[in-house]
Amino acid sequence: MIWLDYFIPLSCGGGGVACGWVMNALSRQGAPPNVPRKTAAAELATESVPVETMEAKQKRIAAVAEQLQSYAKTMAADVDAHQTRVKEVNHTLTNNQTQAPEAVLEAIHELIASNETMQNQLQDAHDRIHEQALQIESAERRAETDALTRVANRAAFDKHLQSQHALGTGKAGSLAMLDVDHFKKFNDVYGHRAGDEVLRVVAGMMHSRLNKHGLVARYGGEEFAIILDGKSLEEASLLVESARMAISQREILFEGKRLRVTASVGVAALESDESIEQWVQRADDGLYRSKEKGRDCGHSMKRSKATLIQAKRISNLASPDQAPERESASIEAASIDLDDVFSLDDDEMIGGSEGEQASKNSPPSDPSTSETVAAGPLASLPNHNALRETFEDILKRAQTSASMSIMAISCNGPANSTTMRSLVQIVRATLRSVDRLGYENDSTLLVCMPSVDPSTAQARGLQICRSAGAVGIKQTDTGENMVSVGIAPAAEESDFEEIVRAAMDMSVRGRVPGMRPVVFADAVTTT
Structure with a gap:
């Protein structure tokens, strides 16, 4: 063939x-x-x-x-x-x-x-x-996507919540409701375009931190809902509180303005024989309990009992390959809406409306061995030891301490919860996204400031003192400055304890009657 x-x-x-x-x-x-x-x-x-x-x-x-x-x-x-x-x-x-x-x-x-x-x-x-x-x-x-924030919308949330609810107690996970504080007033002051930008930033921060655990959705207006699949109440509370604190510390740049907002949160895990509506209502109850307690905090709900969420340590640091931005000395002062900060009357200044007194600021004899646990408005902040870990972590990433400073802000009069809550809000309004806020004791705040020059740090200290005076935190009965600020820059191989001690010493000098309330120390070196 x-x-x-x-x-x-x-x-x-x-x-x-x-x-x-x-x-x-x-x-x-x-x-x-x-x-x-x-x-x-x-x-x-x-x-x-x-x-x-x-x-x-x-x-x-x-x-x-x-x-x-x-x-x-x-x-x-x-x-x-x-x-x-x-x-x-x-x-x-x-x-x-x-x-x-x-x-x-x-x-x-x-x-x-x-x-x-x-x-x-x-x-x-x-x-x-x-x-x-x-x-x-x-x-x-x-x-299923919200047009403004680009996170899931209400329809997607309802669908996901229904599927998780069907899994039953122990498997469904937890639900959190988060609301941006004083958002209507914020819109009235800065305009709706600024408000939209705030919602986008808040949604983006929650999405990047929490969406991998379940679903982040815009529930309506300035309220967001977070479903944390399979997470216990404790696990979900810490995750959500970490994101909430990151939001309160974030500086939002919009058309030349530096804006800050805070948020309140309620968290609830699915209980046995609980309907979807009851589940949502309990998370909402936790949210409104946070608002009743002054906002800028979170509450977890165990059945009908609300408990303040206290984060053990929050370290929302920049990524290792993201260097902190240095700010110039001519930086614009942070915008502070004083209506959102509690004004203090004479009774509160003298004795404290809640009868709470704090000791005068004096650094502990050995801060590294003392674990100070604060209550009230300082409860959600990192304490001395946690802030030291943050300080060391930043140094490790930056490979140098030459541009690092510690700021100590002291309340020299009665440090009741109302006064300290106002002071915390004022300080937060002046911080950059890379700064880290914590506390030394019930009357002293600490701020870890990487990559900041002396003039900018001093300007921020003065901003804090002036804003405190504007809401009634002015002078003590003896004429001392009610709020004083000490700033200590670090040199190469500086020790955290020594820098804090120097900053605290400077804040003590700043309380003297007739003295400027902000005192800058020389660079601290290891002896």
Whole structure:
């Protein structure tokens, strides 16, 4: 058979599929070849089915479904045409009694051409269907995404919450409700465009920290809902509190202004035999308990009992490859909405409305071995030891301490909870995103300030003292400055304890009557 000498190399060059069709035609004498591409085409055609079921949901998806139906009909016609052509070639081969090489050669060429045409048509259909599938996916994603903040919307939240609730107690996880404090007043002061930017930043910070644990959604207005899949009440509370504190310490730059907001949180884990509505209500109860307690805090709900969330240590540091930004001395003073800070009356200044007194600031004899635990407005802040870890972590990342400073802010009069809450809010309003706020004792705050020059640090200290005076924190009965600030810059290989001690000494000097309330120390070196 001379024609086999032509058939073998041509079949190899033309592809295994075409060769299989020819050999099948020669061996089976009239049986129509089984076209492998038919199944693929049928599968592509059936991909339009789930699209059609979405026709009632969105006009956009309905249009996509119509296009896919058109593609399916076109592909069905292409498959029929291909099968018809294969049958014709097969018929020619089976009726050719001579089995001439020329006839076989021509048949092979026709099969190869037909197969290539079919492959091109299938690829084109695949590309178009893939494009439409992406459009469907995009439409579904848009339908479940909040247009302003780009996190999940209320519909997506309801869907996810329902699926988690169905898992039951112990598996469903926890639900948190977070609300931006005084947001209406913020909009009135800075405008809705600034308010929108704040919502975007807050949503982005929560999404980056919490979405991997479940779902972050905009619940409505300035309120957000967070579902933490499978997380216990304690685990969820610490995660959410960490994000909440990061929000309160974040400086938002908008059109030349430095803006700050705080947030309040309520957290609740699913209880046995609890409906979705009851679950949401308990988380909401925790949120409103936080607002009743002065805002800028979080409460967890164990059944109907609310407990203040106290984070053990918050270290929202910049990533290792992100160097802290240095601010110039001419930096604009942070904007502080004094209406959001408690004003103090004479009774509170003298004795404290809650009868709380604190000792005068004096550093502990050995801070490294004393674990000060504060209550009230300082409870959520890192203490001395936690701040030392943060300090060392920043030094390790920065590889130097030459531009690091510690600021000690002391309340020299009665440090009741109302006074300290106001002071904390004032200090937070002056901080940068890279600064870290903590406390030394019940009447002294500490700020770790990386990459700051002396004039900028001093300007921030004066800003704190002036703002404190504006809300009634002015002078003690003996004429001392009610709030004094000490700043100690670090030199190479400085020790945290020595820098804190120097800053505290400077704050003591700043309380002297007639003295400037902000005192700057020389660079502290290890002796």
